[in-house]
Amino acid sequence: MDKMPKWADVVLTPLISLFLAFAISGLVILAIGESPWEALKTMVTGALGSSYGWGFTLYYATNFIFTGLAVAVAYHAAMFNIGGEGQAGLGGLGVAMVCLFIPWPHWSLALIAAMIGSALFGAAWAYIPAILQAKRGSHIVITTIMFNFIAAALLNWALVNWLRPIGSMDPASANFPASTHLPKITDMFAGFGIEWGKHTPANITFFVALLACLAVWLLIWRTRLGYEIRAFGKSESAARYAGISPTRITVIAMLISGGLAGMMAINNVMGEGERLILNNVEGAGFIGIAVALMGRNHPIGVLLAALLFGFLYQGGGELALWTSIPRELIIVIQALVILFTGALDNMVRMPLEAFFLSRRRRGTAERS
Amino acid sequence: MDFNTIIQILDSSVRLMTPLLLACLAGLYSERAGVFDIGLEGKMLMAAFSAATVAALTGNVWLGLAAGIAGSLALSLVHGVASITFRGNQLISGVAINFLASGLTVLLGQKIFGLGGRTPNLSGGARFSEIRLPFADQLRDVPVIGPIYADLISGHTILVYVAFLCVPATWWLLYRTRFGLRLRAVGENPASVDTAGVSVTRLRYAAVAICGVLCGLAGAYLATGLSAGFVKEMTAGRGFIALAALIFAKWTPWGALFATFLFGLLEAIANRYPNLEIGPVTIPSMFMNALPYILTVIILAGFVGRAIPPRAGGEPYVKER
Numbered sequence: 001m002d003k004m005p006k007w008a009d010v011v012l013t014p015l016i017s018l019f020l021a022f023a024i025s026g027l028v029i030l031a032i033g034e035s036p037w038e039a040l041k042t043m044v045t046g047a048l049g050s051s052y053g054w055g056f057t058l059y060y061a062t063n064f065i066f067t068g069l070a071v072a073v074a075y076h077a078a079m080f081n082i083g084g085e086g087q088a089g090l091g092g093l094g095v096a097m098v099c100l101f102i103p104w105p106h107w108s109l110a111l112i113a114a115m116i117g118s119a120l121f122g123a124a125w126a127y128i129p130a131i132l133q134a135k136r137g138s139h140i141v142i143t144t145i146m147f148n149f150i151a152a153a154l155l156n157w158a159l160v161n162w163l164r165p166i167g168s169m170d171p172a173s174a175n176f177p178a179s180t181h182l183p184k185i186t187d188m189f190a191g192f193g194i195e196w197g198k199h200t201p202a203n204i205t206f207f208v209a210l211l212a213c214l215a216v217w218l219l220i221w222r223t224r225l226g227y228e229i230r231a232f233g234k235s236e237s238a239a240r241y242a243g244i245s246p247t248r249i250t251v252i253a254m255l256i257s258g259g260l261a262g263m264m265a266i267n268n269v270m271g272e273g274e275r276l277i278l279n280n281v282e283g284a285g286f287i288g289i290a291v292a293l294m295g296r297n298h299p300i301g302v303l304l305a306a307l308l309f310g311f312l313y314q315g316g317g318e319l320a321l322w323t324s325i326p327r328e329l330i331i332v333i334q335a336l337v338i339l340f341t342g343a344l345d346n347m348v349r350m351p352l353e354a355f356f357l358s359r360r361r362r363g364t365a366e367r368s
Numbered sequence: 369m370d371f372n373t374i375i376q377i378l379d380s381s382v383r384l385m386t387p388l389l390l391a392c393l394a395g396l397y398s399e400r401a402g403v404f405d406i407g408l409e410g411k412m413l414m415a416a417f418s419a420a421t422v423a424a425l426t427g428n429v430w431l432g433l434a435a436g437i438a439g440s441l442a443l444s445l446v447h448g449v450a451s452i453t454f455r456g457n458q459l460i461s462g463v464a465i466n467f468l469a470s471g472l473t474v475l476l477g478q479k480i481f482g483l484g485g486r487t488p489n490l491s492g493g494a495r496f497s498e499i500r501l502p503f504a505d506q507l508r509d510v511p512v513i514g515p516i517y518a519d520l521i522s523g524h525t526i527l528v529y530v531a532f533l534c535v536p537a538t539w540w541l542l543y544r545t546r547f548g549l550r551l552r553a554v555g556e557n558p559a560s561v562d563t564a565g566v567s568v569t570r571l572r573y574a575a576v577a578i579c580g581v582l583c584g585l586a587g588a589y590l591a592t593g594l595s596a597g598f599v600k601e602m603t604a605g606r607g608f609i610a611l612a613a614l615i616f617a618k619w620t621p622w623g624a625l626f627a628t629f630l631f632g633l634l635e636a637i638a639n640r641y642p643n644l645e646i647g648p649v650t651i652p653s654m655f656m657n658a659l660p661y662i663l664t665v666i667i668l669a670g671f672v673g674r675a676i677p678p679r680a681g682g683e684p685y686v687k688e689r
Contacts, residue, residue, distance in 0.1 A: 028472070032479040080459055128665075138668035139677070141406065141459050142615065145608055146661040146668075153658035161652065289463055326478045326485070331471030335464045343450040343461035350454075 004356035009349075014294060014341055016348045021336035028332055034325050046318025047311045055185065055200020056317070060284075061310030062202070062267045065209040067288025068306050069216050070261035072297040076220055077253035078233035083129060083144030084261040085285030086151030087122040091262025092269040093158060094121030096276035099176040100163070110180040114266045115208065122262015123255040125151060130254030134247040140254070148285070159278055173276040182271045203271035212260060213299040219256070220299075229253050261285060283331075290334050293342040309334070375515050377636050382524065383594060384639075385632025386531045387412065387586040387603075391610035392617065392624040393534050394582035400542065400619060401575030402555035402680040404458040407447055407465030408583055409607025415440040415587025417473040420487040420598035421480060423494040429592050432494065436591070437584030443469060444580030452572045455684030466607075474600055485600040487591075496525035496593040525593040527585060534582070538621040551575055555678035558685040568685045586610075612664035619678060631660045 026036035047053045067084045074081035081087075094117035104110035129143035156171065163173040182203045189196035220226040232239040232249040240246060264284060269276055287309055294308070295301025316330035340348070391408045398405040418439030423432030443465050450461040474485035481487055501522035508518040542548035550571055554561045558568045590606075591598045609631055616630075617623030637644065638656035645651075 028475065032475055080457075082459075082463065132665070132669050136668070136670045138665075138670070142611065143665055143668055145406065146612060146665050149605060149608065149661045150658045150665075153654040153661075157652055157654040160654075286463070286467070289460070293460065324478075326474055328471045328474035328478075328485070331467050332475060333471075335467030335471060338460060338467065339446070339450065339464035343456035343458075343464055344454055345456055346454040347450075347456075 004353050008352060008356060010296065013345070013348050013352060014296060016352070017340040017345065018294065018337065020348070021333065021340040024336050025329070025333045029325065029329070032325070034323060039319060039323065039325060039329075042319055042322050043311070043315025046322070047314040051195075051197040052200055053314060053318075055197030055202045056314040057307070057310040058185065058202040058206050059200065059267070059272065059310070060313040061306045062206045062209045063264050063284040064287050064291045064306035064309045065213060065303060066264035066267070067261050067285050068291030068295060068302040069212055069288075069299065070257045071288045071292035072295065072299070072302055073216060073220070073229075073260060074253055074257040075292060075297045076226075076233045077229045077249055078236070079133070079140050079250070079253065079257075081126070081144055081254065081257050081261075082141055082289065083126060083147050083258070083285070084288045085281050085283070086144070086148035087125045087258040087261035088264040088281045088285050089151045089155050090125040091118035091122040091265035092276050092280050093155060094118045094262060095265045095269045096163060096173050096176075099180040099270060100173060103177070104179050107180060107182055111182060111204070111208075111266065111270075114180075114270050115263060118262040118265040119259035120262070122265075123259040125262070126254045126258025127251065130251045130258075133254075134250040152279075156278065159276065163276060171278050175275045176270065180270065181274060182266075184271075201272040203267065205267035205271045208263070208266065210303070212263065213303050216260070217299040225252065261288070287334060289342075290338045294337055371512075372515065375519050377633070377640060379520050379523075380639065381629065381632040381636040382520065382528065383632075384635045385628045386524075386528045387590050387594065387606055388610050388613055388628040388631055389531045389624060390527075390534065390582050390586035390589065391607055392613045392628050393531075393538050393621065394579040394586065395611055395614045396538065396617075396619060396621065396624060397551070397575045397582070398579040399614065399681055400555045400678055401551050401572050402558060402678055402683065402685070403447070403451055403572055403576055404462065404682045405447065405576075405579060406459055406462035406611060407443065407469075407607075408579075408610050409603050409605065410462075410466035410469035411440040411443045411580060411583035412587040412590065412607050413466075413473055413601070413603045414443055414469040415584040416591035416602055417469075417477060417487075417587075417598050419584075419588035420490060420591035421477070423490055423592050424481075424487045424597070427492070427494050429490075429494050429496055432592055433585075433588045436588035437581050440584035440587060441577065441580040444576050444583070448573050448576040451684065452569055452576070455686065458682055458684075470601065473598070477598065477600075487598040490592060490596045494592070495596055496527060496589070498523045498525055499529070525589070527589040527593050530585065531589070532625075535621050535625045538624075542621065547574075552678075554685075555680055558680050559688075562685070562687060568687070572685075583607075609660050612660050615664055615677075616667055618676070630663075634659050 029036045029039050047057045067088060070084050071081055095114045098114045098117035099110060125147060129140050129147055132138040132143055133140040159171040159173065164171060165174045185202045186197050186200060220230065228244045228249055231242065232244055232246060236246055268280055273280060291302055291305040291309055295305040312330050312333060316327045319325045319329060320327040391412055395405050395408050415436035419432040419436030422435035423429050447461050447465055450456040451458040477485040477487060504518040504522040508514045542552060550561055550566055554568055554571045562568050590602060613624060613627035613631055616627035634656055638653050642653040643650050
């Protein structure tokens with residue numbers, strides 16, 4: 001009975017951590033001579049005050065849902081996948097190949113093929129670190145870091161020497177054919193005669209991301225495989241004793257994780273860029289770490305955290321536009337969120353636990 | 369490829385390996401004490417920024433160096449508090465530190481200089497100057513040994529020599545002193561150190577602090593020795609290459625020297641020959657840049673000699689009650 005109530009663990013601890021992260025971010029803004037209140041106002045107006053802002057917020061959030069889910073699934077199997085960046089980059093390569101080399105009659109078919117292509121490429125990039133961890137005991141964190149750099153070099157090479165159209169100096173692929181262009185959320189609203197978020201990149205992939213959240217929830221808590229993943233994550237020896245193969249779970253969990261990270265590419269490469277460019281992931285793979293930590297590796301938490309980071313991202317862009325605060329402020333906030341919700345978790349939890357215990361003890365003392 | 373070209377490539381390898389070597393040794397202290405550190409990159413970046421900033425403002429590179437070490441130490445302290453005191457996840461703390469440095473350097477740089485995250489170009493006393501070793505000019509004409517002495521060994525900044533001296537110093541400290549024995553023990557089996565009545569916490573903090581100082585030297589060298597000033601993201605993955613080198617070196621000081629020299633050489637060759645032609649095959653520069661990572665994965669896979677990390681690495685120590 002020396003535990004604090006579940007609601008405090010699930011809701012209160014992350015909220016306090018988040019509050020601390022934002023309080024220190026506020027201090028950073030004060031330190032560079034700006035007003036945190038003004039900054040917050042600019043961010044809220046810019047990101048949530050108009051359908052235009054929402055169009056970008058949802059677009060960024062879509063990226064972060066995929067990378068956040070990727071980190072979360074691996075985390076349930078007690079693995080820390082820092083390779084989302086590389087896996088999402090490779091996913092982009094998969095999407096580009098699907099869109100460029102196969103003529104599609106309609107975008108819906110192209111979307112399904114791109115989902116498969118991006119997931120396959122992302123999963124393939126996660127497979128090697130996974131098998132090395134399972135069979136050879138190489139630490140997954142180090143190998144996935146290395147694979148991020150190898151992916152960057154590979155993409156650079158593919159764009160410069162292979163996918164770049166003849167005569168172009170830009171290291172980018174050709175534009176995808178029009179039949180693969182995904183409908184934007186703007187177009188969907190326009191179908192109902194409503195004008196919403198003109199010229200914003202939010203597209204149908206957002207709904208794919210919502211489905212992915214649901215699928216991950218079903219997988220982790222409603223299937224046998226999900227049970228095995230969680231059991232393996234909680235205790236490898238117990239899982240082994242129960243007849244769960246560590247190699248199999250390690251590889252499958254990482255394949256799913258890499259596939260989810262890769263699927264981010266249908267949002268940014270197919271939905272927004274409509275061609276493959278250099279550095280198209282733009283750090284979203286790393287933001288997935290913050291999103292998963294904040295969302296406590298639960299799909300609903302990931303969704304909420306991804307929306308928050310989508311807001312921060314779009315708001316940060318607006319800050320850079322309207323104030324003298326550079327958009328790198330977002331990286332600082334992201335770092336503080338990772339630090340407080342991930343690494344300094346116990347700093348919040350220990351005093352909270354002590355608080356609840358002392359209250360309970362007083363409660364029992366009074367009753368007796 | 370003639371003799372002079374080889375000397376030039378080796379000379380630039382030495383320059384390029386110096387930050388790697390310092391960061392690699394930094395990681396060695398931390399990981400040998402059982403604290404994983406993937407925040408080397410961030411600490412170097414912070415050190416490069418603080419060193420360049422203070423050097424630019426005061427015109428004194430030594431004050432810059434001190435500031436660089438202080439900047440890196442501050443992040444080390446964060447890492448220590450998170451991973452030793454509060455027993456948090458060391459990897460997550462490292463990731464956070466990398467981002468913190470990446471964001472803060474630009475925010476503060478923009479605030480202080482308004483140059484979009486850069487510092488002004490450093491010159492004169494605000495940079496480390498090259499040291500001419502005695503008789504370098506007189507010996508230059510001696511065949512073979514002359515150029516090696518005058519161009520390869522002489523003519524580097526003080527931090528290069530410091531980095532190379534750190535290798536035997538680290539070896540001596542780790543394998544020939546009581547502190548070193550305890551440091552290694554705390555990374556293998558902290559409970560035994562605790563039983564012997566030595567504080568695990570204090571030892572790990574000491575290791576993390578040494579790591580901070582060495583990362584500070586590495587970052588200061590980047591901004592005030594190798595380049596003339598700080599630019600955004602100037603570490604460019606060097607912290608991770610150092611981490612790779614540490615695995616390559618199997619967590620030993622002399623191994624670190626060899627591994628960082630190899631990676632420095634690869635970078636020097638890639639810089640000099642963007643498209644290296646060996647017979648009919650052209651090797652693109654991207655491949656050369658990715659080679660350290662590929663080699664590390666191969667080493668990690670255990671195909672060429674197995675790399676076994678310190679046993680208690682990554683695990684916070686919970687004292688028995």
